[in-house]
Amino acid sequence: MTSDLGDGPAEPEHFKPTGTVVILTAFVLTIILLWASVYLILLSRGVTT
Amino acid sequence: MTISAEKTKYELTGQEKRFIGWHILVAVIALFVGSLFGPLQAFEFSGWDLYQYLAPALKSYYQGLTLHGVLNALVWTTFFIVGFTNLTTIKGLRRPLSHPMLNKIGFWTMLVGLVTTAVPLLAGTATVLYTFYPPLEASWAFYLGLTLVVVGSWIEGYGFFLTYRGWRKDNPGIRSPFIAFAGVMNMAMWQIATLGVAAEILSMLLPWSLGMIDATDPELARTYFWFTGHPLVYFWLLPAYISWYGMLPKQAGGKLFSDSLARLAFWLFLLVSVPVGFHHQFVDPGIATGWKWIHAGLTYAVFFPSMLTAFTVIASLEYAGRKRGGTGLIGWIRALPWKDPSVSAQLLAGILFMFGGIGGLVNASYNINTVIHNTTWVPGHFHLTVATAVTLSFIGISYWLVPHITGKKLYKPSWAVVQTWVWFVGMIIFSNAMHVLGLLGAPRRTPLGEAPYVPEEWSGHLLRVSIGGGILFVAVIMYVWIMLRTATGKKADPEDVPEIPIAESLRDPQLTPEWLDSFKPWLIGAVILIVVAYGPQLLEQIANIQLNAPGIGPP
Amino acid sequence: MSVEQAPAKKTMGVDPFERNWMLFSIALLVVFFTLVTIAGFALGFQVPGVETEVDPATVADSGPFASPGLRQIADGEYEAHVVARTFSYDPREIEVPVGSKVTIYVTSVDVQHGFKIQDTNINMQIVPGQVSKLTYTFDRVGEFPYICTEYCGIAHAAMYGVVKVVQPGAGGDG
Numbered sequence: 001m002t003s004d005l006g007d008g009p010a011e012p013e014h015f016k017p018t019g020t021v022v023i024l025t026a027f028v029l030t031i032i033l034l035w036a037s038v039y040l041i042l043l044s045r046g047v048t049t
Numbered sequence: 050m051t052i053s054a055e056k057t058k059y060e061l062t063g064q065e066k067r068f069i070g071w072h073i074l075v076a077v078i079a080l081f082v083g084s085l086f087g088p089l090q091a092f093e094f095s096g097w098d099l100y101q102y103l104a105p106a107l108k109s110y111y112q113g114l115t116l117h118g119v120l121n122a123l124v125w126t127t128f129f130i131v132g133f134t135n136l137t138t139i140k141g142l143r144r145p146l147s148h149p150m151l152n153k154i155g156f157w158t159m160l161v162g163l164v165t166t167a168v169p170l171l172a173g174t175a176t177v178l179y180t181f182y183p184p185l186e187a188s189w190a191f192y193l194g195l196t197l198v199v200v201g202s203w204i205e206g207y208g209f210f211l212t213y214r215g216w217r218k219d220n221p222g223i224r225s226p227f228i229a230f231a232g233v234m235n236m237a238m239w240q241i242a243t244l245g246v247a248a249e250i251l252s253m254l255l256p257w258s259l260g261m262i263d264a265t266d267p268e269l270a271r272t273y274f275w276f277t278g279h280p281l282v283y284f285w286l287l288p289a290y291i292s293w294y295g296m297l298p299k300q301a302g303g304k305l306f307s308d309s310l311a312r313l314a315f316w317l318f319l320l321v322s323v324p325v326g327f328h329h330q331f332v333d334p335g336i337a338t339g340w341k342w343i344h345a346g347l348t349y350a351v352f353f354p355s356m357l358t359a360f361t362v363i364a365s366l367e368y369a370g371r372k373r374g375g376t377g378l379i380g381w382i383r384a385l386p387w388k389d390p391s392v393s394a395q396l397l398a399g400i401l402f403m404f405g406g407i408g409g410l411v412n413a414s415y416n417i418n419t420v421i422h423n424t425t426w427v428p429g430h431f432h433l434t435v436a437t438a439v440t441l442s443f444i445g446i447s448y449w450l451v452p453h454i455t456g457k458k459l460y461k462p463s464w465a466v467v468q469t470w471v472w473f474v475g476m477i478i479f480s481n482a483m484h485v486l487g488l489l490g491a492p493r494r495t496p497l498g499e500a501p502y503v504p505e506e507w508s509g510h511l512l513r514v515s516i517g518g519g520i521l522f523v524a525v526i527m528y529v530w531i532m533l534r535t536a537t538g539k540k541a542d543p544e545d546v547p548e549i550p551i552a553e554s555l556r557d558p559q560l561t562p563e564w565l566d567s568f569k570p571w572l573i574g575a576v577i578l579i580v581v582a583y584g585p586q587l588l589e590q591i592a593n594i595q596l597n598a599p600g601i602g603p604p
Numbered sequence: 605m606s607v608e609q610a611p612a613k614k615t616m617g618v619d620p621f622e623r624n625w626m627l628f629s630i631a632l633l634v635v636f637f638t639l640v641t642i643a644g645f646a647l648g649f650q651v652p653g654v655e656t657e658v659d660p661a662t663v664a665d666s667g668p669f670a671s672p673g674l675r676q677i678a679d680g681e682y683e684a685h686v687v688a689r690t691f692s693y694d695p696r697e698i699e700v701p702v703g704s705k706v707t708i709y710v711t712s713v714d715v716q717h718g719f720k721i722q723d724t725n726i727n728m729q730i731v732p733g734q735v736s737k738l739t740y741t742f743d744r745v746g747e748f749p750y751i752c753t754e755y756c757g758i759a760h761a762a763m764y765g766v767v768k769v770v771q772p773g774a775g776g777d778g
Contacts, residue, residue: 042416
């Protein structure tokens with residue numbers, strides 16, 4: 001854990017996680033789709049107060 | 050100039066390896082036995098009743114289900130986690146445990162607890178499922194045994210705390226090593242969490258099953274249980290996260306994308322894992338809707354550190370993939386070392402966990418919960434989480450851990466890779482069918498093969514559950530076989546024995562701010578949140594306790 | 605090679621993409637939670653709350669649970685009291701005219717049970733000592749089984765009843 005981390009002691013390496021953003025965009029779209037479909041099932045089954 | 054402590058690496062001693070090994074051994078045996086019941090349940094859904102051939106040794110679907118749940122969700126997990134935390138503490142801090150006798154006592158207490166609980170489980174006097182809701186009553190030995198397992202884990206926890214505290218005294222101002230901090234924090238969260246089930250067992254279930262009191266207050270018992278039951282899942286998950294953050298990036302050939310955010314995610318779990326338990330009680334009587342709604346909000350808050358984890362871990366993997374020569378927006382995924390079974394297990398676990406997380410968000414959503422409460426959606430969900438994110442990751446960890454502690458080579462790594470994919474495929478089939486069945490209304494904890502209200506519409510999905518369950522069983526057998534052959538293989542040359550992978554972070558952890566390496570503020574915050582979110586409702590239930598449900602005793 | 609310098613400021617060093625992800629995640633969770641709150645507190649998709657506490661030993665001896673079943677309380681409005689026990693519901697059948705608003709009260713005289721009316725949002729945990737209540741308007745003709753969703757013993761899988769929603773005048777009420 002001591003090792004020399006390469007590009008300077010205070011700056012993170014200039015790595016841009018663009019692929020991560022793509023994957024997580026797909027993930028978010030999936031969340032929205034799946035969550036919304038169950039929300040709609042709730043709404044379609046009728047009020048319970 | 051970076052400041053760092055104890056530059057020398059620490060190699061686990063033979064004794065430490067053996068001690069860890071005992072935990073893993075018990076864990077794997079529990080997983081093996083617990084998983085034997087999986088296919089029985091899955092096949093029953095299609096009407097193939099294998100229980101008739103196992104009677105009278107196995108008395109019912111429900112006894113099998115109890116064994117499956119207790120052994121897989123409570124024993125496999127707890128023993129693996131405590132064993133793994135021994136490793137992360139010792140290796141992370143690069144020093145032996147400060148009071149190894151404590152950990153030995155803790156382990157033996159856990160083992161005695163396991164045996165104590167196993168007796169009624171196998172005898173059929175604790176067929177109460179792993180949630181053991183009163184007033185369905187089990188033998189006192191069941192409750193006592195579980196208590197001892199928890200107490201044993203606490204004792205081992207004290208061993209970790211003292212070791213960690215010793216390191217911090219010797220290294221003032223230095224960032225605690227990530228895997229050590231995270232493991233210790235998980236144990237701290239666990240000790241807070243288990244207060245609920247301890248209160249339930251000590252104040253009600255043991256006195257009741259020992260005949261000292263006649264009856265229980267089942268709703269209070271539920272509140273106590275789920276005080277523990279939700280942080281329980283983070284107790285399971287966080288060790289997998291420790292590997293994903295603190296080990297996997299190294300195994301993938303890269304580094305941890307952000308030390309600060311990794312620590313922040315963990316602290317947030319300490320802060321918000323406990324005050325959310327009412328989301329398991331959304332449709333309970335006796336609990337005010339206002340409190341249920343507040344817990345729903347807090348549950349949404351505890352989802353956040355997992356979203357954070359998704360980014361940090363995937364970014365770490367992307368860094369590794371590109372470092373290995375991967376190109377393209379997502380093409381680097383293929384450059385990751387998929388041929389390393391430890392890596393493939395954890396990557397596949399992460400993929401399925403994304404769906405487990407989405408399902409969890411649905412479950413947490415207050416009124417949406419009425420769509421899926423106590424349906425097969427729920428076990429569909431938790432097979433993606435505890436049975437994949439956690440279990441498949443632990444399997445992946447054991448693919449280097451067991452060779453490391455035994456000094457032997459992993460038996461047939463290419464089979465191990467296949468094993469992870471078999472699990473992945475089986476789980477997709479099983480879990481997806483269970484989710485769909487849940488939306489169609491199928492109840493959980495029910496032998497659907499014999500339920501009279503099952504419509505024809507469910508048949509195809511029930512069959513898929515059976516197929517998925519069968520495939521998963523093959524995956525478990527493959528895993529146990531690989532472990533057995535590895536452990537009984539011949540000693541390997543030292544250079545063929547895997548090292549413990551410890552990831553470095555892209556940025557010097559010493560730059561991570563102090564407040565992300567300090568227990569006090571987060572512990573205080575956690576206690577305040579618990580008092581606020583649980584205090585009024587719990588105190589009200591305790592003050593108005595009605596011990597009027599004697600229930601039904603064990604046969 | 606590293607340059608000797610004063611200790612660098614301790615910051616979190618958050619990548620801008622990750623910061624945006626964090627903010628977006630929080631926003632997404634807030635939107636979802638708002639939708640849930642609107643559905644719950646404005647539109648009436650509610651969960652059970654606190655009702656009366658009862659003694660399971662005597663709850664079916666007197667009071668509304670002593671004669672379980674459907675009772676009309678107003679035009680188009682009913683109350684149903686259901687007693688859950690191993691391994692049946694009393695009543696096993698509830699018949700209502702379509703369009704009826706029914707308030708359902710369920711309790712248990714022995715162990716925990718579930719009460720889920722298929723294809724509706726009635727899904728409740730039934731706990732001895734407590735009363736579970738929700739109100740629902742049955743606006744579709746048909747048969748809606750109610751099933752036990754909590755393990756209650758060996759014959760748990762056989763525990764069910766049915767709500768029959770009929771055209772008005774097609775059958776007697778409870």
